[in-house]
Amino acid sequence: MADCCVQYFLLLFLLGASHWTLTQNLHCEVGRNLHLEDDPGRTFNWTSKVERCDPNELCQETILLIKAEGTKTAVLASKGCAAQDMESMTFIQYTPPPGLIVVSYSNYCNDTLCNNRDSISQFWKPPETIATSRMSGALRCPTCVALGPCSSAPSLPCPSNTTQCYQGRLELSGGGMDSVVVHVKGCTPMIGCRLMATMTSVGPMTVKETCSYSSFLQPRKAESRASWRLTPLWLLELLPPALLLPLSHFA
Ligand SMILES: *[C@@H]1O[C@H](CO)[C@@H](O)[C@H](O)[C@H]1NC(C)=O
Numbered sequence: 001m002a003d004c005c006v007q008y009f010l011l012l013f014l015l016g017a018s019h020w021t022l023t024q025n026l027h028c029e030v031g032r033n034l035h036l037e038d039d040p041g042r043t044f045n046w047t048s049k050v051e052r053c054d055p056n057e058l059c060q061e062t063i064l065l066i067k068a069e070g071t072k073t074a075v076l077a078s079k080g081c082a083a084q085d086m087e088s089m090t091f092i093q094y095t096p097p098p099g100l101i102v103v104s105y106s107n108y109c110n111d112t113l114c115n116n117r118d119s120i121s122q123f124w125k126p127p128e129t130i131a132t133s134r135m136s137g138a139l140r141c142p143t144c145v146a147l148g149p150c151s152s153a154p155s156l157p158c159p160s161n162t163t164q165c166y167q168g169r170l171e172l173s174g175g176g177m178d179s180v181v182v183h184v185k186g187c188t189p190m191i192g193c194r195l196m197a198t199m200t201s202v203g204p205m206t207v208k209e210t211c212s213y214s215s216f217l218q219p220r221k222a223e224s225r226a227s228w229r230l231t232p233l234w235l236l237e238l239l240p241p242a243l244l245l246p247l248s249h250f251a
C-alpha cells in the first residue's frame with residue numbers, strides 16, 4: 001500500500017519535472033552588433049542567430065544609439081539569453097537633441113524567439129541635420145562618435161540652443177560587449193558628465209562614463225534644465241505611451 005503510493009507520487013513528480021524541462025526550453029536570438037551607420041533607422045537589420053537558454057533565463061534585446069550633430073550613429077546592440085526575474089520593455093532617452101543624442105531600447109521577454117525585433121525605425125528617427133543657416137555660428141565644438149579613440153574630431157559649428165562642448169567616453173561590459181569603448185565629442189545643452197544621465201546599466205550591459213566638458217557660455221541654469229527635459233515630438237509620436245518612461249526621472 002505504502003509502496004504503491006510512493007510510486008504514484010514519484011511518477012507524478014517525474015511527469016511534472018519533464019513538463020517543467022520542456023517549458024523551460026527557451027530559445028532566443030543571439031548576437032552582438034557594433035557599427036557606425038549613416039541612417040540605422042533605415043538600414044540596420046537586427047536579425048541574429050539562435051541559442052538555447054538555461055533555466056531561469058529570459059530572451060533579451062538591447063540597443064544603445066549615440067549620435068552627434070553631423071556624425072554617423074554608433075549602434076551597440078545585443079541579443080541573447082539573460083538571467084532576469086521579470087519581463088519588461090523600456091525606452092530611455094538619456095540625452096535629447098539639439099546636438100548629442102543618446103537613447104536605448106531594451107526588451108526582456110519569455111517566449112521562444114520573442115527577441116526578434118529586426119528594425120529600429122520605430123524608435124530611431126533623429127531630426128534632420130540642421131542646416132548651416134540655423135547654426136548659431138559663434139559656437140563650435142570638436143565633434144566625433146567613434147568605436148575606440150577618435151581618429152579626428154573636426155571643430156564643427158553647433159546647433160542653436162546648445163551651450164556646451166562635451167568630450168567623454170563610455171566603457172561597456174556585459175551582454176557580449178566586454179571592453180567596448182565609445183568616444184563621444186560634440187555640442188549639447190546638457191551640463192556636466194551626464195551623457196548617460198548618470199545611469200550605469202542598459203539591459204544586460206553596464207556602462208561607465210568618464211568625461212571632461214567645457215562650457216563656452218555662462219551656463220544659464222533655468223534654460224538648460226528646460227531643454228534637458230524636452231522630449232522631441234519624433235519620439236512621442238512613434239512610441240506607444242507604455243514605452244516611454246517619464247524623462248524627468250532621469251533628469
Ligand atoms: C517564463 O515562462 C515559464 C514557462 O511558461 C515560466 O515557468 C516562468 O516562470 C516564466 N518566467 C518569468 C520570469 O516570467
Ligand SMILES: *[C@@H]1O[C@H](CO)[C@@H](O)[C@H](O)[C@H]1NC(C)=O
Nearest residue numbers: 043044045046047118119120
Ligand atoms: C533582415 O534580414 C532578414 C534575413 O536576411 C530578413 O528576413 C528581414 O526581412 C530583414 N529585415 C529588415 C527590416 O530588413
Ligand SMILES: *[C@@H]1O[C@H](CO)[C@@H](O)[C@H](O)[C@H]1NC(C)=O
Nearest residue numbers: 098134159160161223226227
Ligand atoms: C531654441 O530654444 C527656444 C526656447 O526654448 C525655442 O523657441 C527655439 O525654437 C529653439 N531654437 C531651435 C533652433 O531649436
